[in-house]
Amino acid sequence: xxxxxxxxxxxxxxxxxxxxxxxxxxxxxxxxxxxxxxxxxxxxxxxxxxxxxxxxxxxxxxxxxxxxxxxxxxxxxxxxxxxxxxxxxxxxxxxxxxxxxxxxxxxxxxxxxxxxxxxxxxxxxxxxxxxxxxxxxxxxxxxxxxxxxxxxxxxxxxxxxxxxxxxxxxxxxxxxxxxxxxxxxxxxxxxxxxxxxxxxxxxxxxxxxxxxxxxxxxxxxxxxxxxxxxxxxxxxxxxxxxxxxxxxxxxxxxxxxxxxxxxxxxxxxxxxxxxxxxxxxxxxxxxxxxxxxxxxxxxxxxxxxxxxxxxxxxxxxxxxxxxxxxxxxxxxxxxxxxxxxxxxxxxxxxxxxxxxxxxxxxxxxxxxxxxxxxxxxxxxxxxxxxxxxxxxxxxxxxxxxxxxxxxxxxxxxxxxxxxxxxxxxxxxxxxxxxxxxxxxxxxxxxxxxxxxxxxxxxxxxxxxxxxxxxxxxxxxxxxxxxxxxxxxxxxxxxxxxxxxxxxxxxxxxxxxxxxxxxxxxxxxxxxxxxxxxxxxxxxxxxxxxxxxxxxxxxxxxxxxxxxxxxxxxxxxxxxxxxxxxxxxxxxxxxxxxxxxxxxxxxxxxxxxxxxxxxxxxxxxxxxxxxxxxxxxxxxxxxxxxxxxxxxxxxxxxxxxxxxxxxxxxxxxxxxxxxxxxxxxxxxxxxxxxxxxxxxxxxxxxxxxxxxxxxxxxxxxxxxxxxxxxxxxxxxxxxxxxxxxxxxxxxxxxxxxxxxxxxxxxxxxxxxxxxxxxxxxxxxxxxxxxxxxxxxxxxxxxxxxxxxxxxxxxxxxxxxxxxxxxxxxxxxxxxxxxxxxxxxxxxxxxxxxxxxxxxxxxxxxxxxxxxxxxxxxxxxxxxxxxxx
Amino acid sequence: xxxxxxxxxxxxxxxxxxxxxxxxxxxxxxxxxxxxxxxxxxxxxxxxxxxxxxxxxxxxxxxxxxxxxxxxxxxxxxxxxxxxxxxxxxxxxxxxxxxxxxxxxxxxxx
Numbered sequence: 003x004x005x006x007x008x009x010x011x012x013x014x015x016x017x018x019x020x021x022x023x024x025x026x027x028x029x030x031x032x033x034x035x036x037x038x039x040x041x042x043x044x045x046x047x048x049x050x051x052x053x054x055x056x057x058x059x060x061x062x063x064x065x066x067x068x069x070x071x072x073x074x075x076x077x078x079x080x081x082x083x084x085x086x087x088x089x090x091x092x093x094x095x096x097x098x099x100x101x102x103x104x105x106x107x108x109x110x111x112x113x114x115x116x117x118x119x120x121x122x123x124x125x126x127x128x129x130x131x132x133x134x135x136x137x138x139x140x141x142x143x144x145x146x147x148x149x150x151x152x153x154x155x156x157x158x159x160x161x162x163x164x165x166x167x168x169x170x171x172x173x174x175x176x177x178x179x180x181x182x183x184x185x186x187x188x189x190x191x192x193x194x195x196x197x198x199x200x201x202x203x204x205x206x207x208x209x210x211x212x213x214x215x216x217x218x219x220x221x222x223x224x225x226x227x228x229x230x231x232x233x234x235x236x237x238x239x240x241x242x243x244x245x246x247x248x249x250x251x252x253x254x255x256x257x258x259x260x261x262x263x264x265x266x267x268x269x270x271x272x273x274x275x276x277x278x279x280x281x282x283x284x285x286x287x288x289x290x291x292x293x294x295x296x297x298x299x300x301x302x303x304x305x306x307x308x309x310x311x312x313x314x315x316x317x318x319x320x321x322x323x324x325x326x327x328x329x330x331x332x333x334x335x336x337x338x339x340x341x342x343x344x345x346x347x348x349x350x351x352x353x354x355x356x357x358x359x360x361x362x363x364x365x366x367x368x369x370x371x372x373x374x375x376x377x378x379x380x381x382x383x384x385x386x387x388x389x390x391x392x393x394x395x396x397x398x399x400x401x402x403x404x405x406x407x408x409x410x411x412x413x414x415x416x417x418x419x420x421x422x423x424x425x426x427x428x429x430x431x432x433x434x435x436x437x438x439x440x441x442x443x444x445x446x447x448x449x450x451x452x453x454x455x456x457x458x459x460x461x462x463x464x465x466x467x468x469x470x471x472x473x474x475x476x477x478x479x480x481x482x483x484x485x486x487x488x489x490x491x492x493x494x495x496x497x498x499x500x501x502x503x504x505x506x507x508x509x510x511x512x513x514x515x516x517x518x519x520x521x522x523x524x525x526x527x528x529x530x531x532x533x534x535x536x537x538x539x540x541x542x543x544x545x546x547x548x549x550x551x552x553x554x555x556x557x558x559x560x561x562x563x564x565x566x567x568x569x570x571x572x573x574x575x576x577x578x579x580x581x582x583x584x585x586x587x588x589x590x591x592x593x594x595x596x597x598x599x600x601x602x603x604x605x606x607x608x609x610x611x612x613x614x615x616x617x618x619x620x621x622x623x624x625x626x627x628x629x630x631x632x633x634x635x636x637x638x639x640x641x642x643x644x645x646x647x648x649x650x651x652x653x654x655x656x657x658x659x660x661x662x663x664x665x666x667x668x669x670x671x672x673x674x675x676x677x678x679x680x681x682x683x684x685x686x687x688x689x690x691x692x693x694x695x696x697x698x699x700x701x702x703x704x705x706x707x708x709x710x711x712x713x714x715x716x717x718x719x720x721x722x723x724x725x726x727x728x729x730x731x732x733x734x735x736x737x738x739x740x741x742x743x744x745x746x747x748x749x750x751x752x753x754x755x756x757x758x759x760x761x762x763x764x765x766x767x768x769x770x771x772x773x774x775x776x777x778x779x780x781x782x783x784x785x786x787x788x789x790x791x792x793x794x795x796x797x798x799x800x801x802x803x804x805x806x807x808x809x810x811x812x813x814x815x816x817x818x819x820x821x822x823x824x825x826x827x828x829x830x831x832x833x834x835x836x837x838x839x840x841x842x843x844x845x846x847x848x849x850x851x852x853x854x855x856x857x858x859x860x861x862x863x864x865x866x867x868x869x870x871x872x873x874x875x876x877x878x879x880x881x882x883x884x885x
Numbered sequence: 886x887x888x889x890x891x892x893x894x895x896x897x898x899x900x901x902x903x904x905x906x907x908x909x910x911x912x913x914x915x916x917x918x919x920x921x922x923x924x925x926x927x928x929x930x931x932x933x934x935x936x937x938x939x940x941x942x943x944x945x946x947x948x949x950x951x952x953x954x955x956x957x958x959x960x961x962x963x964x965x966x967x968x969x970x971x972x973x974x975x976x977x978x979x980x981x982x983x984x985x986x987x988x989x990x991x992x993x994x995x
Contacts, residue, residue: 018962019936022913025961026932029914032957052932061937 498821794881
């Protein structure tokens with residue numbers, strides 16, 4: 003096939019053609035000599051008659067079969083050759099585009115996976131998340147109690163099915179080491195609501211979801227694979243969960259989850275429809291909207307239901323339209339939460355980076371086109387068509403952005419992996435994030451567009467009419483350069499402005515993060531190590547025994563070399579869920595219509611706890627060994643004193659926490675502690691009531707089974723791990739150790755989302771700053787080259803180094819100032835968006851704005867250094883003589 | 886030689902080149918000169934159109950080329966008609982005659 007031959011034997015075909023045309027010229031010359039011309043004249047006449055040899059060759063090439071492919075290949079090869087000849091330029095351009103495209107692909111992947119993709123359930127748009135609200139005490143997304151769930155399910159008409167659930171963790175004893183697994187307790191209706199069938203076996207039947215039914219369990223695909231080796235006959239077998247044998251009824255398909263619970267076991271809630279535990283707000287509801295029903299209609303119906311509820315339930319506390327409301331929001335909105343906003347901020351940031359990268363590469367290509375002015379003029383004169391030159395420009399742009407996209411894709415792939423590995427728990431739906439085809443399409447689109455845009459940019463300079471000027475001008479560019487300069491200066495100002503906006507955004511979030519890390523959590527996290535322990539009720543039904551085991555372990559741990567103190571607590575600060583307990587406080591009557599007095603956090607601790615955590619007692623005393631056999635006592639925090647005792651000392655006053663229902667005795671307040679952050683470092687501390695672990699079983703008949711140990715210890719964490727394992731195994735080898743880590747890590751983990759956001763933004767801001775600096779450097783060094791002659795004349799006329807420095811610096815700084823002015827204005831507009839992500843800093847924080855302006859100016863000055871030095875080295879003689 | 890050589894009609898260049906090559910193989914300049922000769926100087930084929938045409942017709946399989954030496958011992962590339970080139974010439978000649986007839990009828994019509 004001549005097509006293939008032409009393509010593959012291109013070289014010999016080229017050579018052949020060349021020789022053929024030359025032969026033609028020679029023959030023509032001979033002919034003219036024979037006609038009587040002198041050989042010299044004959045040769046000249048023949049050449050004129052033939053015209054441009056290259057043009058002929060070009061036309062033949064264009065005609066040949068496969069010419070289009072070949073020309074494209076040739077353009078690409080040519081572009082590659084040119085780029086190889088200037089590796090600095092090529093490297094910079096590919097790096098710049100790669101950074102822009104890579105960052106965009108990575109973040110777009112996250113945005114796409116988290117925010118854009120529908121949840122992985124059939125018709126997931128119809129799923130709604132239903133919660134309660136207590137406006138008076140500031141609970142916005144609170145739980146719902148079992149009677150409320152049954153009443154809601156019975157009376158609503160907008161939902162086809164409603165289900166309740168709660169999540170937690172339990173011990174799974176399987177294989178050689180017991181492990182802690184995530185659990186979701188759900189009503190049997192949950193699987194109808196979500197619409198996902200099991201991969202094996204069955205989901206729960208309504209009978210299995212009744213109180214007192216035989217215990218069953220559904221496995222997640224992941225735990226089935228990992229803990230049970232994917233046993234194909236698992237359905238019907240018993241497994242030990244939290245010390246109790248449960249029959250496996252089925253296995254859910256891979257990836258099945260609810261609200262990022264990462265549930266590994268699914269268990270039936272077994273709610274009793276006749277129970278009147280109206281105050282046990284413990285569940286969230288998920289409902290599937292009936293066909294034709296809209297979220298707005300669902301909420302309108304809820305509004306009506308709130309007004310009618312009292313008619314259905316004449317006695318007791320019921321939802322109503324003022325103090326105890328219900329609300330429904332799309333499940334997707336709930337799952338994505340405020341991460342959505344953070345992700346869009348990140349997406350905005352990387353788009354800015356990409357814009358800066360584009361401006362930068364356009365600038366690089368412009369500067370390059372400038373220096374190749376002559377090359378193009380000569381090629382045009384030699385007969386290269388306008389289309390031919392245009393094609394080459396585009397080829398260069400596409401090759402650059404193609405290489406950049408390739409590099410960027412690698413960067414995105416790697417970056418996404420690192421990103422997800424480092425932030426597993428802070429990104430919702432993390433398992434659904436992949437570099438998917440849509441992302442690839444997006445990247446390719448960006449690459450091709452940038453390629454064509456960059457490719458065409460130099461055409462602003464090269465027109466046909468410019469050819470003669472360029473050749474005549476040679477290197478001495480004069481007035482024509484001014485117009486081009488304006489474009490390039492505009493690009494640099496835009497780059498700086500975008501960088502300013504980005505750096506300000508990053509600065510605000512970094513300050514937010516810094517503010518959060520310096521928040522006093524209320525205890526000393528240094529040299530403190532913590533881990534959790536969960537005693538299954540099936541093995542530890544006797545609460546006195548629970549106290550013995552925990553206190554014994556605390557004593558054993560305190561004996562480990564390097565451990566000074568060891569105590570245990572029920573809830574681990576600084577990020578706990580509110581447990582909002584109804585209490586009766588002597589001498590405190592709630593205002594009319596308000597719910598009864600409510601305390602945000604109940605905490606149960608062993609006697610030495612306040613010393614181990616270094617939480618100061620500000621009034622009265624801490625718990626003492628004698629409390630184990632003494633009367634019921636509690637310690638309160640300062641927030642509680644402020645809330646219920648108007649700041650007066652509460653020592654000796656009494657509180658009923660209703661721990662054992664109506665038979666609970668009154669607890670006497672013996673001490674006040676400083677506030678400890680429990681609801682997150684960025685939230686107010688909340689009211690807190692401390693119980694003494696050692697005395698609880700004797701007073702109320704039970705003790706918490708889930709406890710967190712805290713050790714004040716000097717050795718490093720990994721040196722402690724085997725010691726802790728040994729101590730726990732000595733007490734009960736079936737108990738898994740839950741999350742052994744330093745208290746500083748616990749605090750760090752509670753800030754993981756803020757850290758994630760500020761770190762990423764800082765990286766992008768750094769890239770933006772670097773790109774803007776490169777852009778500034780580029781235009782300044784170009785200016786120095788261009789004004790070489792002027793500088794030479796100035797030097798010759800007696801200008802000193804200072805004048806030359808001032809000349810360059812004035813250019814650089816005026817660019818920076820213009821960029822800063824535009825950028826600050828832009829940042830003021832944009833920072834309103836980030837407002838909700840900030841803590842302890844206003845969106846127009848003068849310190850951040852000032853610092854950023856200063857940094858950008860410094861960067862601009864730094865970018866001036868090399869061009870300035872080059873300007874100072876200009877030799878007046880060569881500069882004036884050149885060209 | 887007429888002072889104003891006529892422009893080649895679209896499509897006639899191939900026909901003329903094929904015709905020029907019916908008698909013997911020729912090199913590029915030879916083809917030019919033969920066309921001039923058989924059209925009595927009405928048509929001149931410039932290298933800018935000659936070479937693309939020769940290469941296009943070679944690609945189509947109507948011509949084959951080989952290197953040889955010219956009358957005054959210059960190396961030159963010679964073109965020769967292939968059987969498919971002869972068939973092409975016949976069909977183009979037939980077509981041309983139809984066109985020519987149609988056009989003269991059209992021009993003589995009143």
